[in-house]
Amino acid sequence: MIGFSCYLSEPADEQQTAYLKQMQQAGFTGVFTSLQLPEDDPKTLRQRLNHLITSCHQLGLAVVADISLASLKRLGIAPRDCSGIEALQLDGVRIDDGIDMTTVAALSHTMGVALNASTLSAKTIDQLANAKANLRHIEAWHNFYPRPETGLDPCWFQQKNHWLHTLGFKTMAFIPGDAQQRGPLFAGLPTLESHRGLLPLAAYLDLKRLATDHVYIGDPQLSPRSIAAFQAYTSDQVLLIQTETADERLYHLTWHNRPDVAQQVVRLAEARLEHIFAAPEPHHTGERPRGSITLDNTRYGRYAGELQITRCDLPADPKVNVIGHVAPAALPLLDHIGPHQALRFKQ
Template sequence: MHRMGISVYPEHSTEEKDYDYMKLAAKYGFTRIFTCLLSVNESKEIMIKKFTKFMQRAHELGFIVAVDTNPEVFSRLGATPYNLKPFADMKVDIIRLDGHFGEVEDIAITHNQFGIQIEFNGSCNTALDLMIDRGANIHNMVVCHNFYPQKYTGLGWNKFMEFTNKYKALGLPVAAFVSSNNENTFGPWPVYNGLPTCEMHRGMPIDLQVRHLLATKKIDDIIIGNAYANGDELKAISQVDKTKITFKLNLSDNATEEEKNIIYNYPHFGRGDASDFMVRSSITRGDYKDKRIPYHKYNEKYFHRGDVVIVNDNLSYYRGELEIVTRDMPNDGERNFVAKIPDQELILLDLLKPEHLFGFY
C-alpha cells in the first residue's frame, strides 16, 4: 500500500501554520510526515518538549513521523544506537539515519527494544545486504532516498533506479521525495529551489512527479520534500490513481462519444505480444464487433509517439481496439486519431510494460 507524505520543519515556522498544514494534508489522505532534527539548534530539553508535542498532534491526525538524524543529533539528545529512549519518549515512529555509526552499531540499532523503525539513506550504495547477512533485523529496516535543494544536483534517473532496485531486491520498503511548485516553499536549509529526489522532477507538475514514481512499481511511500504545498497540489496527489499508470490526454476535437467511451470507460491492458510500434488494448473489440466506428480524416501522413488511435470501420475485424503509438507509423486510414499524450507525460510511456494496466484522465 502506498503512503503519501508531507514534510514539516517546526524550527522554520510556527505551530499554528504547521498544524493547519497537517490538518489539510490529513483531509486529503496523507499519512506520513518527514521532519528534520539536523537543523534544530535548541537545547535537549526544549527539543524534546517541542517535538513530543509535535508527535502527539501528528499522531492525533493519523500520521506516522520520521525524523532525520545523524550521530551528532543522537549525542545532543543523549541517545546511542543501544539506547533510543529519548526518541521513544518523543514517540518517534521512524529514525532516519542521515549519517552512520559503524557496522556493529548500525546493526544493533535495528534491534531496538522500542520497535522504532530505522530508515537508511537510499541515495547511496549502503551495504544493507551485508548488514542483513550479519544479523540486522530486516523487519525494522526501511529505506528513504535523499532530497536535493540545489538545482542540478538531484539523482539522475538511471542512478535513482539502480539504488532503488538494489534495496527493493532485499525486500525493503523504499520512499522518495517529490517537490511542491508552490511559491515561497522551504526546507531545513536556506535554499529554495524545491526538494525532489530526482533532478528531472524539479519544476514538473507534482501529480506527474507522483505518477512517474508510482509507474516504477518500486516506490512505496512518496513524500513532498518542501513546505508548504498548496491545497491544489495536495488534492491533485490525492486524486492520482495509485493502482495503475495513468496519462493525461489532449483530446482531439474530432473524437466521437463512442471513442471517448472507449478511452475513459474501459480497463486497458497492453497486450503481451507487444509490438515496437504501439501498445495495443484489445479488450474493447468484443463490444464493438457489431458497432460502427466511422473513419474520420486526419491530415498527418504519420502517427507519432504518444498519439492515441482507435481502429475504425476500415479494418473492421479489429474495430474498437485502442492503441498508443510508440514509434512513427504511417496513417493508412485504418485508425482514427483521438488524442495525444502531452510530451511531458511521455516519461510514463517509457515505463508501461506489456500486460500492465493503464488508463487516462
C-alpha cells in the same frame, strides 16, 4: 509504503492538518520530517514536532524524522540517550551525521531506523551485527538531492537496491512534488536526477520498477491533480491520463490496455469489443506524435473503431483518425501501461 514530507519550518495550523488528512485519504501511510533546522528556536521546533506527531498518529500515519548529533544537542538530547530519542514518540528515525552504530543498534530494538543507502557498507553491517542490532527494524533510505544535476544515476541506484535486498534490507527513495517546493533552491527533491520536474506518479512508478520498497514525496506539497492521481492508483490501480484535446466520449469510461502489450501503441480493449465508436469516416488523418489518441476509420476494415494511444512518433496514416492528445506532462505514464492496465482520461 508510500509517504510524503511535512517540514517543521512551517507552523502547525488548520491548513497543515487538512493536508495530512487529504494525503491519508489518498492512500499515503507515512510522513517524513527533519529536525535539522538550525535557524528555528528549539522550543518552537519541539512544539511543532509534537503537534505533527499527534496529528499524524490520529490519522494512522507513521512519522520518521531525520536526526543528527547537532539536531539532538539542540533539543537537549545527549548523543547516546536512547530514552530521550524514544520520548519524542517517533515511529522511526533516519540517521545522519554524528550518531554511532552502538546507538543505532540500541534504537533498533524500540523503533524503526533508516540508514543512508548510498553509504551503507559491509563494514557498517558487521558493526551493527556485533552491537546486536535488530536488523529487521533497519532499512536503507536514499537521500534526496536539492541541487540540479546531482541526483543519482538509475543504473547505479538499481544495482545498489539489489545489493541491499540480498542483505535483507528494504529500501526507500524520494520523488519530487509538483506544488510547493522546498527552498533554498526550489528545484525539487528527487533521489534520481531523471525525476527532477517529472510528473510525481510517473516518478513513483519508475522507482517501483527499480525495486524500491518505499517511496516518499520529498517536497512539501503535491498538487490537487497529483493527489487525485495517486488516490486513483493506490485505491483502484487506475492511471489518470491528462489530455489537451480529445473526443468527449473518452471521458466517460474506464479503459483497459489489452493483455498482449503492443510495442508502439496502447490498444484500448473496450472500443472494439463493446462497439463504443461507430466506424468513423476518415478525418484528421495527420501525423501521430507520441501521445496521440487515435481511432481507426472505415478504411481499416474490421479494425474500424479501434482506439489507441501512440507510445512513439508515428507517421500519418489515411486509415487512422487523430481524435486527441495526451498532455505533455502525462506522456511518461505511457511507459507504465502494461497488460490489463486500467486508465481514465481527464481534461
